[in-house]
Amino acid sequence: MAFISSGYNPEKPMEGRITDIGPQHFDKFLPPVIKNNFGKWLYHEILEPGLLVHVAESGDKVYTIRCGAARLMSVTLIREVCDIADKYCGGHLRFTTRNNIEFMVETEEDAKALKKHLNDQKFDGGSYKFPVGGTGAGVTNIVHTQGWVHCHTPATDASGTVKATMDEVFEEFTHMRLPAPVRISMACCLNMCGAVHCSDISILGIHRKPPMIDHEYLDNLCEIPLAVAACPTGAIRPSKVEIDGKSFKTVAVKEERCMFCGNCYTMCPSMPLSDKEGDGIALMVGGKISNRISKPAFSKVVVPFIPNEPPRWPTMTKTIRKILDAYAKGANKYERLGDWATRIGWERFFEVCELPFTEHLIDDFRDPAYYTWRQTSQFKW
Amino acid sequence: MAKHKTPLLDQLESGPWPSFVSDVKQEAEARAKNEKGLDYQIPVDCPEDLLGVLELSYEDGETHWKHGGIVGVFGYGGGVIGRYCDQPEKFPGVAHFHTMRVAQPAGKWYTTKFLRDVCDLWDLRGSGLTNMHGSTGDIVLLGTTTPQLEEIFFELTHNLDNDLGGSGSNLRTPAACMGMSRCEYACYNTQELCYNLTQEYQDELHRPAFPYKFKFKFDGCPNGCVAAIARSDLGFLGTWKGAIQIDQEAVAAYVGGEIAPNAGAHADGDWGAFDIQKEVVDICPSQCISYEDGKLKIDNSECVRCMHCINTMPRALRPGVERGTSIFCGAKAPILDGPQMGSLLVPFVEVNADDDYQAIKDIIEGVWDWWMEEGKNRERVGETMKRLGFGALVRAAGVPFDPRQVQEPRHNPYIFWKADDVEGGWDRDINDYRERHQR
Numbered sequence: 090m091a092f093i094s095s096g097y098n099p100e101k102p103m104e105g106r107i108t109d110i111g112p113q114h115f116d117k118f119l120p121p122v123i124k125n126n127f128g129k130w131l132y133h134e135i136l137e138p139g140l141l142v143h144v145a146e147s148g149d150k151v152y153t154i155r156c157g158a159a160r161l162m163s164v165t166l167i168r169e170v171c172d173i174a175d176k177y178c179g180g181h182l183r184f185t186t187r188n189n190i191e192f193m194v195e196t197e198e199d200a201k202a203l204k205k206h207l208n209d210q211k212f213d214g215g216s217y218k219f220p221v222g223g224t225g226a227g228v229t230n231i232v233h234t235q236g237w238v239h240c241h242t243p244a245t246d247a248s249g250t251v252k253a254t255m256d257e258v259f260e261e262f263t264h265m266r267l268p269a270p271v272r273i274s275m276a277c278c279l280n281m282c283g284a285v286h287c288s289d290i291s292i293l294g295i296h297r298k299p300p301m302i303d304h305e306y307l308d309n310l311c312e313i314p315l316a317v318a319a320c321p322t323g324a325i326r327p328s329k330v331e332i333d334g335k336s337f338k339t340v341a342v343k344e345e346r347c348m349f350c351g352n353c354y355t356m357c358p359s360m361p362l363s364d365k366e367g368d369g370i371a372l373m374v375g376g377k378i379s380n381r382i383s384k385p386a387f388s389k390v391v392v393p394f395i396p397n398e399p400p401r402w403p404t405m406t407k408t409i410r411k412i413l414d415a416y417a418k419g420a421n422k423y424e425r426l427g428d429w430a431t432r433i434g435w436e437r438f439f440e441v442c443e444l445p446f447t448e449h450l451i452d453d454f455r456d457p458a459y460y461t462w463r464q465t466s467q468f469k470w
Numbered sequence: 471m472a473k474h475k476t477p478l479l480d481q482l483e484s485g486p487w488p489s490f491v492s493d494v495k496q497e498a499e500a501r502a503k504n505e506k507g508l509d510y511q512i513p514v515d516c517p518e519d520l521l522g523v524l525e526l527s528y529e530d531g532e533t534h535w536k537h538g539g540i541v542g543v544f545g546y547g548g549g550v551i552g553r554y555c556d557q558p559e560k561f562p563g564v565a566h567f568h569t570m571r572v573a574q575p576a577g578k579w580y581t582t583k584f585l586r587d588v589c590d591l592w593d594l595r596g597s598g599l600t601n602m603h604g605s606t607g608d609i610v611l612l613g614t615t616t617p618q619l620e621e622i623f624f625e626l627t628h629n630l631d632n633d634l635g636g637s638g639s640n641l642r643t644p645a646a647c648m649g650m651s652r653c654e655y656a657c658y659n660t661q662e663l664c665y666n667l668t669q670e671y672q673d674e675l676h677r678p679a680f681p682y683k684f685k686f687k688f689d690g691c692p693n694g695c696v697a698a699i700a701r702s703d704l705g706f707l708g709t710w711k712g713a714i715q716i717d718q719e720a721v722a723a724y725v726g727g728e729i730a731p732n733a734g735a736h737a738d739g740d741w742g743a744f745d746i747q748k749e750v751v752d753i754c755p756s757q758c759i760s761y762e763d764g765k766l767k768i769d770n771s772e773c774v775r776c777m778h779c780i781n782t783m784p785r786a787l788r789p790g791v792e793r794g795t796s797i798f799c800g801a802k803a804p805i806l807d808g809p810q811m812g813s814l815l816v817p818f819v820e821v822n823a824d825d826d827y828q829a830i831k832d833i834i835e836g837v838w839d840w841w842m843e844e845g846k847n848r849e850r851v852g853e854t855m856k857r858l859g860f861g862a863l864v865r866a867a868g869v870p871f872d873p874r875q876v877q878e879p880r881h882n883p884y885i886f887w888k889a890d891d892v893e894g895g896w897d898r899d900i901n902d903y904r905e906r907h908q909r
């Protein structure tokens with residue numbers, strides 16, 4: 090492997106350097122039919138799962154085919170996507186805010202042909218490369234994070250849990266038969282990079298053991314005040330320890346005050362906490378972002394812990410299925426999962442989803458916890 | 471022959487959903503074959519070693535990435551997430567596995583030419599693996615070595631005319647819904663505003679100068695397709711004043727069953743014929759719609775612009791004509807003191823390209839000036855708001871106080887007053903008091 094220079098000169102790093110040019114203007118990338126009708130759309134229709142048409146004031150139409158993607162993708166696969174866009178779409182395509190891929194064409198025949206072509210593509214292992222769907226009242230792609238593929242603070246894996254879940258709910262990706270869209274999101278630790286705090290169903294990696302402390306290294310690797318300030322519950326204080334007669338500046342963790350968030354580890358490499366048996370998944374439900382009918386809402390924790398079961402997380406996927414089925418059966422048309430749970434009452438939600446209610450689900454974090462308890466005699470048996 | 475045995479990961483190749491394992495394997499094979507005869511600048515077997523280390527994590531139930539990693543390019547304080555494997559002897563191909571964030575076009579529209587150029591660059595100088603896209607919006611190039619960073623940056627800026635995205639305590643990469651490019655609900659040009667502000671604040675994006683990270687997101691309407699209200703410190707949600715535009719003939723077509731409700735979003739369910747009373751009138755949150763004698767009426771002064779009726783009958787109803795954006799401030803994930811959604815700071819502001827969005831920039835800069843001065847180390851603006859009060863934010867933004875800024879007025883009477891606002895001020899003499907009130 091011989092080093093190939095790009096033209097960059099390490100002797101004179103600032104010479105010829107281009108900075109602060111930002112992204113390119115989106116205008117350069119728009120297909121002609123989009124450019125011509127920009128801001129002049131009249132209405133849209135979902136013709137079938139994964140296939141939309143938008144109609145402009147000019148009468149122009151654009152057909153969109155949406156297909157699933159794993160988000161983590163290779164350049165080989167991106168090039169296949171480009172081949173398809175070159176063949177059918179004049180070399181244009183886009184990605185959605187949920188990491189699906191959208192191809193645009195100008196006639197319904199082309200759209201149907203392309204849909205078929207996309208559904209015909211498979212990996213050697215047998216999975217679809219570009220399954221068409223993700224529109225309307227169904228389950229679309231799962232917004233997710235880095236997991237064991239790239240991050241140092243996860244309590245579970247992202248790509249694996251997402252693949253296992255999407256396999257389980259795949260029929261809902263290719264159909265539109267739920268009361269309203271169900272957004273599933275996943276984050277591998279409670280930094281929640283993404284949408285876990287505001288989704289209908291959320292998969293969240295959690296720890297259950299306090300951090301270990303690498304006393305002999307801590308002072309050299311961490312700014313102790315930052316680690317102290319990192320703790321939401323004030324469980325950390327500066328301290329000293331003696332090891333083999335040598336004194337080290339370090340921290341002490343009051344274990345009964347620690348709720349295993351891992352934020353101290355984010356700030357201080359000498360406080361790792363991941364653990365095979367301790368780590369796992371919490372499930373949250375009932376969040377939403379849109380302002381449709383009801384206000385945006387946070388998702389709430391309804392399952393405090395499910396163990397990590399790689400590679401397919403069967404307990405987790407079964408529990409998600411159970412929640413989804415109870416919702417599909419019980420909710421009114423247009424009712425998001427959280428609106429349904431609020432209407433029937435959370436006590437009923439636990440009953441119909443057959444989920445045990447435990448102490449862990451009762452908020453005990455500071456002042457606002459009070460507002461989540463029940464200050465009324467209104468409840469159902 | 472695969473380099474490592476991956477019995478656990480292999481089980482993720484079955485099932486219908488696109489398998490990332492199959493895809494990484496296909497990349498590993500493509501690199502091994504090397505049909506283009508590239509002189510790969512990082513180990514050829516990088517994807518294989520990634521599968522190897524991931525398999526090990528599946529066995530151990532623990533991550534195998536070392537903590538942190540500080541790498542980058544000269545001139546910038548962010549844009550690259552450094553990462554090193556904690557088993558470099560076993561998996562030398564991912565001993566270095568840094569991520570580069572690449573600024574994406576607003577709305578994520580692409581030409582194949584651009585994507586192919588990115589792929590060619592990444593094939594040679596990186597792992598060949600990506601995320602399309604990071605949840606903030608960036609194109610994420612997943613896995614390369616330190617010596618390649620400047621080379622990639624040089625090619626990116628000189629040949630592809632494209633910059634890095636943001637990371638660290640700064641303005642992160644802004645993102646927009648597709649807005650006017652393909653949506654009839656868009657109340658302003660989300661992509662243009664996103665692009666304009668990204669360019670305006672390049673310095674703030676590339677060189678961390680803030681107490682903590684700060685994100686912008688742009689939704690064209692209250693549906694929130696880019697989730698601005700939940701995922702950005704300043705979220706812009708398009709809205710309108712005045713009447714929803716109604717086409718009564720189209721309403722009749724919906725009632726007559728000629729057009730499917732909600733553009734057909736529930737087509738596979740068994741929901742019966744469209745019932746305008748039940749599906750629109752009765753669930754309007756303001757109860758401000760009526761349908762009588764074949765006419766749909768909306769009392770627009772009571773409408774909260776939730777989008778439900780428009781979403782349900784997109785061919786009959788359209789947002790009003792006087793359009794602009796609301797601005798929400800403070801959304802964040804739980805760390806430290808709990809999750810927040812954006813709180814309404816500005817109910818309505820025009821999105822005016824003619825004066826280069828000056829009104830919006832004034833608000834942004836007012837908020838920044840305040841937060842950069844007052845915000846504590848690693849305190850998101852949402853937390854600064856909680857600590858110093860919403861009133862302080864409103865004053866910093868230079869906008870008026872407005873009942874729309876609260877869901878409800880306070881129910882405790884612990885009210886602060888400024889000495890200047892109280893007749894006679896706070897300087898009082900106990901002896902004067904005692905003249906009226908004996909001890």
Ligand code: HEM
Nearest residue numbers: 240242280281282283355571604605606607608701803805
């Ligand atoms: C420990 C190292 C971390 C890694 C490797 C990491 C990784 C990432 C990545 C790759 C993204 C997508 C970025 C993009 O699109 O450009 C992201 C977004 C995000 N990160 Fe992190 N992150 C880390 C720490 C944190 C911390 C400490 C927090 C909060 C306390 C956090 C909260 C978030 C949130 C809320 C988003 C999504 C925001 C959005 O939707 O735009 N992350 N993170």
Ligand code: HEM
Nearest residue numbers: 185186187189223229378379381653654693694695697781
């Ligand atoms: C013309 C109408 C609309 C267009 C063109 C549009 C476009 C989109 C697109 C392309 C996505 C990404 C979808 C995916 O990858 O699965 C999306 C996501 C989303 N849309 Fe829409 N949408 C429209 C109407 C709506 C409506 C009616 C609602 C709510 C009632 C809505 C709320 C959302 C939300 C909440 C997300 C997901 C954001 C997230 O969780 O990351 N949109 N929209």
Ligand code: HEM
Nearest residue numbers: 879880881882883884885886887898900903904907908909
């Ligand atoms: C010099 C200061 C204050 C004095 C001398 C004072 C005195 C009193 C007295 C004598 C009572 C009646 C107790 C009873 O029922 O036997 C009372 C009730 C109460 N005070 Fe104060 N108070 C003071 C300040 C405050 C302040 C600053 C607040 C709140 C901002 C407050 C809130 C209340 C409340 C909520 C009650 C109960 C009313 C009820 O019966 O429902 N007080 N106070």
Ligand code: SF4
Nearest residue numbers: 235240243277278282
């Ligand atoms: S959610 Fe946590 S573990 Fe996952 S990528 Fe974000 S910071 Fe890393």
Ligand code: SF4
Nearest residue numbers: 320347348350351353
């Ligand atoms: S894991 Fe979280 S709660 Fe526990 S000590 Fe660290 S910062 Fe505090």
Ligand code: SF4
Nearest residue numbers: 647653656690691695
């Ligand atoms: S947020 Fe509104 S304007 Fe933007 S794409 Fe979604 S529905 Fe359309």
Ligand code: SF4
Nearest residue numbers: 754773774776777779
């Ligand atoms: S937008 Fe919402 S509040 Fe306004 S009339 Fe329609 S349903 Fe009612």
